[in-house]
Amino acid sequence: MGRRHGGMLAALVAMVLLGVAGGGVLTARGGGTASAPPLTWPVGPAPEAVPAAEGPWVASWSAAVTPPLGEGDLELLLENHSVRNVVFASVGGDAVRVELSNRHGEGPLLLSRATVALAEDGGPAALPGTMRELSFRGASPVRVPAGREVWSDPVELEVPDGAGLLVTFHLSGVPRTGTYHRWAMQTGFVAPGDHAAEESGAAFLPAGVGGDGDGRRTTDSWWFLSGMQVRDETAGGAVVVLGDSLTDGVTSTPGANRRWTDRLAGRLRAEPGAPRLSVLNAALSGNRLLRDASPARPFEGDRGLDRLAADVPEAAGAGTLIVQLGINDIRRDPGGGDAGELVAGLRELAGRARAAGLAVVGATLAPCGGSRLWTVRHEEVRQRVNAGIRAGGVFDAVLDLDRALRDPRRPDRLLPAFDSGDHLHPNDAGYAAMAAALDLSVLGEGAARPL
Template sequence: MTRHRGGYALLSAIVALIVALSAAIYAGAAADAGTAGRDTLAAPYAPLDPAEPASTGDWVGTWAAAPTGGEPGTEALGTAGRTVRNIVHTSVGGAGARVTLSNLYGTHPLTVTHATLAVAAADDSPAAAAGTLRRLTFGGATTVVVPPGEQAVSDAAAVPLPADSDVLVSVYTPTSAGPVTYHPHARQTSYAADGQYTEDVTGTPYTGTSPYWRYVTALDVLGDEADGTVVALGDSITDGISSAEGANRRWPDVLADRLRTADRAGADVPRYGVVNEGISGNQVLADGRGGGPSGLRRLDRDVLGRAGVKVVVIDLGVNDILRNQRLADPDAVVAGLRTLVERAHARGIRVVGTTLTPFGGHRGYSAAREAVRQRINEAIRDGGVFDAVVDFDRTLRDPYDPRSLRPEYDSGDRLHPSDLGYRKLAEAIDLEKLKGSVPATL
C-alpha cells in the first residue's frame, strides 16, 4: 500500500499509540471482546488486497477444533518470537470471516501483535493465494492481549473464503504466555517461522512444521451459503485420529462433503457448516488425562458457544467404558447423555446421537465391557435419549463377529476406523435427521 513519505512518521506514531492503548484495554476486556457477536463486516485494517465487504448473512461455523491442554515443551518459552501458521479446512464458504484465538491453558497473558488470514495457494501449502491475505484486528487494533483461561474473537475480515478449501491462520507472539493452547491430533501439518512473518505470502520462511493446531479454535464465515452449523461432539473416532493426514477424511469432513453436494444438486437438505469438536480420549462423565474436559463440562464451550448451531451429533461413551479402571455403569453414561440433550434443548438445539462402535480384539476389550456397550446401545436405540439415532455400531460391525469391526473398516488397532470406515459413518447419517429444531426452554 503506497503512503506519502511526509506523513509517515506522524502516522506511525499515531498507530503505535493506538496499538498501545488497545493492548492495555484488551488486557482487561479480551473476554468480552472475544464473545461479542457482530452482524456486519467491519472494514479490514489496512487491507493488503481489498475485497468488496458483505454486510448481510449469518455467522456460521466452517471449522473448529477443541483445545485439550498445553503443548508439551512450551511451558517456558511458548512460541515467543515465532510465527505460527495453522492450516484449517472450510466446510462452507462465505464473504467474510472471523477467527477465535484461545489462551485457555496459558499461564500468562497471550500478546498477539500480528495475525493474518488467507486462503492457501494449494492444499497443505504455507503459501497464500494471490489477493487473499488480510490482517486480523480485534476491536479495531492489530494487537490483542488474551488473559490466561480466556479467548478473543477477531473483527470480521472482508475476504471471500471458498468452501472445501485450506485456510492459513497466522499468529505472531513476541513474548511467552506459558503453555501453548493446542489441539494435538490435527491430522494436518501446520507451519512455523522464526520471526514475524504473518504477512508473508510465499511460505518460504515457514521451515518448521507441526502436527498440532495452536491458539486457533474456530473459524466462522459470514454469508448466505449456509443457514446454520452442525457440531460433531465426540472422542477420537470423531477427531479422526486414524484418518489419512492432510486428506480431510474424518467422518465430519465427509458429512460436510455430502451436505454441499446434495445442496448443489438441489436436494432439500439442511444448508449447514460442519465443525469437528472431537477430542481423542474424551468421555461423557469424567475428565481424562489427555482427553480434555468431559463432554458434560465442555458442552458450553465447544457446542453452545459455536456460531449458528442448529444441530449437534454426539458420539461419546466408548472411553467411559475403556478408560474406567472399574466397570463403567451403563445407566450413569446414559444419564450423562440425557443431560447433554437436555442442556442442548434448553438452547433450541436438535440432538442426534450415535450408537457406540465395536472394539473386539482391542487391548481394552473384555466380555464385561462389551456387555456395558451393549446396554448403552440398547438404551440409545430404544429412542429415549436423542431426537434421532444413527447406528454407527451396525454400520461398522463385522456381520460374522458383531463384537468387532469389519476388517475393511478397521484401521488396524481394532478400535479406530480406516478411511473407508469413516466414510461409511458419514454415509450412515440420514441428512433428513439433521432437519428440525426444538423449542428453547426459557
C-alpha cells in the same frame, strides 16, 4: 434450520471488558526483539453483536482446545515465532473472522500480527492476492488475558466451500502453559521471527519434523486457534459434533480431510436437496462422558457432560448437536463401568443441549472387539448402552454407528474393510461409512425421529 442456537459468545463480551493494556518491548528468547505497542480495550459495555442465527455469520471451522503436555517450555519454543495453522472451511462466504484462544494460559498471550489467507496447496504458501491482516477492535497487536478468547474483526475474503485457509500469528509474548488442539491431522508450520504476512511461505521451509536447528519446525497441532466464522447469507446454520478420537479422526489420512465430519460436510455440499449447513468438529481424543482427563493426559479434556458450554459455540448458529461419546468410559474402567450411568449421562447431556435450543442426535457405540483393554465384560456393557440408546427417550434421533461399522459375522468387531488395524478406530473407508449412515433430513428439520 429448525432450531438455531442464538446469542454471541460470552467469551467475546468478557474479553472486551477484561482486556487491559500490554506494552513495552519484549525481549524475544528466540533472538531479536518484538515490538508490542500498548493496547487498551474500550471501557464500558460491549457493542451489541448480531447473533449468527439472526445474521449472516456462521461458524465454518472449530476446534476443542486443551492445555498441552510434554511440549517443552512454550516461551522458549514459540516466543518471537510465527505459527501458521492450516484449517478448512466447511462452508464458504465473502468475509471471515477467527477466534484466538488463551483459554488455558497461565498468563497473557501477546500477538504483534495475525493474518488469514487462502492456502495455495497443502504447504505453508498462500494463494497470491488473498493475504489479509487481522485487527482486533481496530488494533493489530492484541493481548489476550489468561483464560480468555477473542474474535478478530471481519475481513473481506472470498472463501470457497471446502477451501483451505492459513491462519498465522506472530507471537510476541507466550504464556508458559499454552492452548492447543493436539491431533490436528494437518501439518502446521513454525518459523522464528515475524512472517505472518508472508505469502510464499518460504520462511517456514524447509521444516523438518522436530525442527531443523534454526527454529523452523512442523507441528501436528493447532495452536491458540479455536474458531473461524464466515459471512454467508445462504447458510442455514451449523451442526456440532461432540466426540472422542473417532470424531477427531486420529487414524484418517493426515492432511486429506477424511474425518467422518469432513465427509459429512462434503455430503451437505454435494447432495441435491441437502441443507446448507456447516459441520463443526468438537472432538477430543480420549474424551470421556463422565470423567475428566487425568492430570497425566490433560489433552483429553473435561468430561463431555461439561464441554457443552465451552465447545458448542453459541455464535455458530448451531441447530443440531451430534453426540459420539461413551466408549472411553467403558474401555478405561477395568470392570467396564455401569451401563445405566452411561445412558443416564447421555440423557442428561441431551437435556442440557435441548435446553440451549439444540436438536440432539446420539450415536451408538461402535464395535471394538479385539482392541487393547477390551474384554467380554466391556462388550456386555457396550451392548447394554446401545440398547438403551436405541430404546428411545435419550436422543431426538439415533445415528447407528454400531450397525454402520460392525462385521456381520463378528458383530463385536469392526468390519475388516473399515478397521485401521487397531480394532478400535476406523480407516478412511470406515469414516466415510460413518458419514454415510446419517439421514441428512434430521439436520435440516431437527425432527425427533429415529434414523
